[in-house]
Amino acid sequence: MRTEQPVGRDGFAQQLRAEFTNFGMGRSLVIMLFAAGVVFVLLSFVSALEGHGSNNVVPTGPGGEAVTDTYTFVHQPLAGNGTLTARVATLSGAYTLPSNTGGSQLQPGLAPWAKAGIIFEPDTNQGTDYAAVMVTGAHGVRMQYNYTNDRPGIGGPVETSSPRWLRLTRVGDVITGYDSTDGDHWTEIGTARLTGLPREIQIGLFVTSPLYFPAESTSGTPSVATATFDQVSAQGELPYGSWTGDTITGLYPTLQSDPTWQQASANVFTISGSGDIAPLVGATVFSIWPGASIVNGTIVGLLMIIVPTALFTTSQYRRGSIRATSAATARRVLIAKSVVAGSLAFVVGATATAIAEPITRHVLAANGNFLFAQTAPDVARIIVGTGFFFGLATVLVVAVGSMLRRTAVTVVACVVLLEIPGVLATVLPASESWLMRFTPTAAFAIQASLPKSNLVTSAYTIVNGYFPISPWGGLAVLAAYSAIILGAAMWLVRRGTPSSGPLPQFGDFEQGRLD
16 A cells, blocks of 8 residues: 655655756757747847937936936026016917827817926026026916926916916025916915026926827827916016027927917016926837837747746646645645745746846847936846746646646637736736736736836837836736636635545656647
8 A cells, every 4th residue: 555645845845856857858848948938038038139329418417317408498598586476377378289189270278288488497408407487387476496306386277267366486505486376376386496507597487298199099299389378577687688489409309389389578478398408208208118128028028938938837637647635735736836846937938037127228229229227126026026926837837737737728718718808908008007007917017127217108018118017016917827726726726626546746848848
């Protein structure tokens, strides 16, 4: 009579050794696993090789961050301390229809972050320090400075019946912003210290309008905003005492209307502008997300790991060795297979990403693509996170395979779970948010590498490299799926496995065979 092996720590360690041996004895499985890593790197390299940029020089702000600095500016110099006050009486906007609709006429529509207000800055160079108070399309009055700093003022839109008064004062390096609903009672919004501000600065009125996204569209189009300013007054030493207008241009899709500004009287102006003054995000710099190279490698590499894992899991069921064991032993086998396959897949995913990441960035930069800086923690997160992505996905495959017990069916089911939702998210934009939040493909968010800003309304879509879930949150979604499906598989093992029979042996995978 055969004695059942213990279920404890020694028995599980022995089972782990058995599963590592089983996997290693299937030479084709080892080759396919190695090939998955190689193909991952090669496909990432080829994808990067095909991505050609325009060698644009991207301006940087005071903190070294990439910025956009494109607007219409009606200005004059101020020497020393002083104040600028203006009322924004109206604010309206227009945009062009996306090119795929065939429309070319301007349509009425005000971008949520369209801006019209007053601004102080040392010069009109790209990326210069600044402080501004403005009205916006949908975010009320704001005081913003140096691209990343934002403080709210009076809420609500600007209308003929509810204009907004704005004021900036300078005392040395300190700029203070105010707003008012009647021009008599003022509220301080905040202050900004622009260190090293020269004695003579530029002060004036500005208007800008970023990309506009029509309802249910992920294709942003250039827009233009038009504002009417009146009751404009400046106090202080004004060397010229007259206004001049300039279109400050930078790296941003714009739509400019002529004329860009008109001065109806000494203190009344109508100004149109297009662009943005804000942090720069990926969708406005390139048409193809540079990180897509790694994603492309991941998609194919993951597919190549699904196949050998499904073979590894289902082969013993085809021969009946698992069905002939006790329930406790079968569960131990299932966990051991998950640990073995998951750890091997982790090594493949992390190693391939560690190799592909610097190669693709080098190739993309050589092809003239602008690359946002990556911190060491971000790079580590992408490398280790992709390893966990592969490992957790492999655990899911093991669990599915143990339930379905057919290789082809397991492969199809796992492709549907792990890859199809991501494909659908790129072709069905209306569904991308829930697909990339609540399906296992949420784990692709671990590879997100682009900056995001609450001060920007842009194409935060999957195609542009943005995910509707945090990197580790996306990985947690996949971990939850893997844990739940593995738990279900163990429950089925307990319910459906006979109580006696031989244990799976070290030689379940014969030398050089998949079966």
